Amino acid sequence: MKKIPGWFDAYHRINMIFAGVIVMIFIYSGFFSPQQDNYPVKCVHKEILGKPCPSCGLSHSFSEIVRGNFEKAREWNPNGVFIFFFFLIQLFLRILASFVYARKLIPARWLIAIDISVSILLFLYCFRYLILFLFTFF
Amino acid sequence: MEEQKTSAGQGLGVAGLVVGILAVILALIPCIGWIAIIPGVIALALSLVAFSQANKGNGSKGVIIGALVVSIIATSIGLVQIVLFAAVTSEGGGHIRNKIEKVAKEFEDEFESEYGKDFEKALEDVEESLNEIDEDMRETMEKLEEDIELSDDEKAAKIGKAAGKAMKEFMKEMEDTTDTK
Numbered sequence: 001m002k003k004i005p006g007w008f009d010a011y012h013r014i015n016m017i018f019a020g021v022i023v024m025i026f027i028y029s030g031f032f033s034p035q036q037d038n039y040p041v042k043c044v045h046k047e048i049l050g051k052p053c054p055s056c057g058l059s060h061s062f063s064e065i066v067r068g069n070f071e072k073a074r075e076w077n078p079n080g081v082f083i084f085f086f087f088l089i090q091l092f093l094r095i096l097a098s099f100v101y102a103r104k105l106i107p108a109r110w111l112i113a114i115d116i117s118v119s120i121l122l123f124l125y126c127f128r129y130l131i132l133f134l135f136t137f138f
Numbered sequence: 139m140e141e142q143k144t145s146a147g148q149g150l151g152v153a154g155l156v157v158g159i160l161a162v163i164l165a166l167i168p169c170i171g172w173i174a175i176i177p178g179v180i181a182l183a184l185s186l187v188a189f190s191q192a193n194k195g196n197g198s199k200g201v202i203i204g205a206l207v208v209s210i211i212a213t214s215i216g217l218v219q220i221v222l223f224a225a226v227t228s229e230g231g232g233h234i235r236n237k238i239e240k241v242a243k244e245f246e247d248e249f250e251s252e253y254g255k256d257f258e259k260a261l262e263d264v265e266e267s268l269n270e271i272d273e274d275m276r277e278t279m280e281k282l283e284e285d286i287e288l289s290d291d292e293k294a295a296k297i298g299k300a301a302g303k304a305m306k307e308f309m310k311e312m313e314d315t316t317d318t319k
Contacts, residue, residue, distance in 0.1 A: 014155060053168040055168045127163075130166050130168060134166070134171075
């Protein structure tokens with residue numbers, strides 16, 4: 001029989017995968033630029049209803065942030081800065097959590113509980129306008 | 139003594155959890171929320187297979203249950219988005235179209251009672267005037283091109299004069315066109 005794996009062995013892998021995905025998001029933002037407007041994803045809301053939704057301009061906003069143009073990023077999408085920082089903080093959190101876990105600085109169960117709580121609260125705060133938008137359908 | 143847990147289903151469980159969390163994030167972005175159905179269903183399938191493997195091999199189920207919950211949430215949000223969006227498009231589309239037609243009709247009626255003139259006819263008049271202005275502008279531009287040999291100062295003065303004249307003519311035409319009372 002193999003040894004006990006549980007949450008704890010999986011934790012490292014999950015952290016590394018998420019860190020990789022976030023880095024890929026940043027590379028995507030740097031690769032496409034608002035000047036060339038060559039983004040592959042179009043908004044379904046705008047295409048069908050002709051009205052922009054709260055996530056319109058998010059890719060443009062991310063690209064401007066990656067280039068250091070925060071004012072322009074805010075113009076493209078006021079929520080863009082919050083959402084970008086959610087990913088940035090998550091990137092550091094993944095690395096930090098893995099480090100703390102490997103060094104056993106705090107008990108693994110505590111670490112995972114804190115990580116999940118912080119991530120959920122941060123997510124709800126940064127994505128609040130997008131989440132609230134879903135309720136406008138009702 | 140309690141039997142020791144194995145790593146059965148852990149790999150698929152982790153994959154399901156990661157894909158599920160990404161699907162939740164995607165689902166909450168209105169522009170691309172409907173796409174979340176695809177990773178959501180994939181995550182659900184991975185989690186279910188992992189769950190059955192863990193059951194058979196006495197594996198730890200913490201990650202797998204987390205993956206199941208997250209993938210169900212993601213798939214539900216994606217589905218709700220698609221269903222509600224379809225409803226809004228079909229009902230709201232008709233509603234919006236009716237509203238636009240109503241506003242257009244009101245505008246035409248108001249225009250006719252205010253200016254005593256058919257709106258379509260007024261539009262034709264405006265178009266005619268704009269064509270005339272276009273002709274004048276073209277003539278002015280041709281004149282300017284003829285003067286290209288002049289010195290910079292003279293050129294600037296001429297261009298300024300011509301632009302001023304063209305602007306005056308344009309404003310006059312616009313006033314004549316809108317002043318239909």
